[in-house]
Amino acid sequence: MFQEVLIQEVGKNVKKETSIIEAVATALDISYDAAHRRTSFKSKFSLDESIKLAQYFNISLDKLFGTSTEKYVSVSRTTSIKNEYDLQEYFETSYNSLLPLLDRKDCEVYYSAKDIPLFYTLKNNKLSSFKMYVWLKLLDKNFRAYKFEEFSPKLSTLQSAQKLGDLYKDLNTSEIWDVTTINSTLKQIHFYYKAGQLSLKDSLELCKELKELLDDISKKVVSKKHKFKLYHNELLLMSNNVLIITPEQQSLFVPCAMLSYLNTRDKETCLEAKQYFDKQFYHSRLLNTVGEKEQNQFYYKMMQKIDALCDLIKAQDLLGFE
Template structure:
């Protein structure tokens, strides 16, 4: 059954007028007769041959399970990050993974935002560089004792980040936020300020940039020509899951460490995630169409959090007990 499912999938992915037998023979470097026996199911495809075919024609082995079981899912894991070079590679790989999906007409991206979506922190400004600093500080032992003022990300890292962030600028996106979505960034600024790794003037600058980011998201929400929907959910905790949907398939990204994630194209799993996220949307307020009072109330709460941190930093600097 697996072989039949896999070969049927292969046929749908081959260019028009391409012989399946010829395709198998080419990929496996076997004779036409040997390929015919495998396509006609007279001979079994070995595991190595199945993997070779999948790699040669860029096929997902998830399909072997989609029609036979809903309990097993094939996933792909991003590489572990322990250096600036590996963070740059992560940006580049993520760009290459998303680009062909998001270039398809009518593609959408649904983001359950426990934290401010990654794409907003990749424009190369001081706030995005601070996020690079935080990520690498936790992942790269060489940065253990380096302050933010002495941290200088390479131009190639900034370029790779901007390239990934550019995918998000005009994309048809739906984001689900809560008031707590900004908390992790605020905590990071506060923590490294208290640890003496960020100067008070720099910490205040980061708060100002965070407020500018919130304002830009508000402006994007109000722009009638931008395909962006922002939902406010007071009930459920977000989890940073991302569901990309195209006319032909879906792809689910599930975080498992600070930046790394699992991704799968498994149809059953993506549909289950879509149903759950749809329920979240139904229990959320769409701020695009909400009344001015409700919309301003949400954004004012975000700004109040940022202002509270600014006041704490200024008070600490003024008192200077330590």
């Protein structure tokens, strides 16, 4: 019964010009004859092969094992991070799992940006190092005493991070922001400055790089070279959900802890997520098509927040945190 259901589901996801045997052989990297024996029920799929086929053809494991209901879907979870080694592994694992989806020209990405999207902060600059510093301060119990100026990420960590960040370049991307999207980063800069773990100079440089990031995003909005859409929604309570869609597969990432995501490829769940995104787009302003005045107002509000933080830090430095 299980074998028959699996073959049926594979058949639904195979292109018309490809036979099921060829598709199974490609997915499992086995010979045509070995695939024929399995599809003709002369031999059985192993559990590993079944999972591999389900992942390759985006088939719900719940459906295969007869546990599918409207209330339950299968999800995978990223591993927890406890130190810099885990952080580097997180970057590498994320890259390997996202590459088959994001490397396609027909890929579409939808991002509900409660915070600045992770991919923007994976570069070789001070802001990227600071974000790693914050993550490790919160996740690594042995990292508490470190000041930012004492933190120097390993070259391998920086390379893994930048490799993941580069995946996000020039994609067909639709993001939903509000002027509050930068609040978390601003609070982190202020918090660690007041805690005496971030110098005045570094604090101001981080604010400068944050402005440069916003400026880069504003240029992408008006550039015709990028398939990038930026929506402004003042009412949506965003949650850093990410939806990735290709003609054959879809994948939804929902945050469950810092840098930790639950991931599902369940078609119905991803379809509902897409419909929700569409509703939010409808109630948002697409900055790519509004006038220059509205675009400038959006960026100006965030720039004002950054300037206000710079002024506050400078004043507190003069007063000695009084």
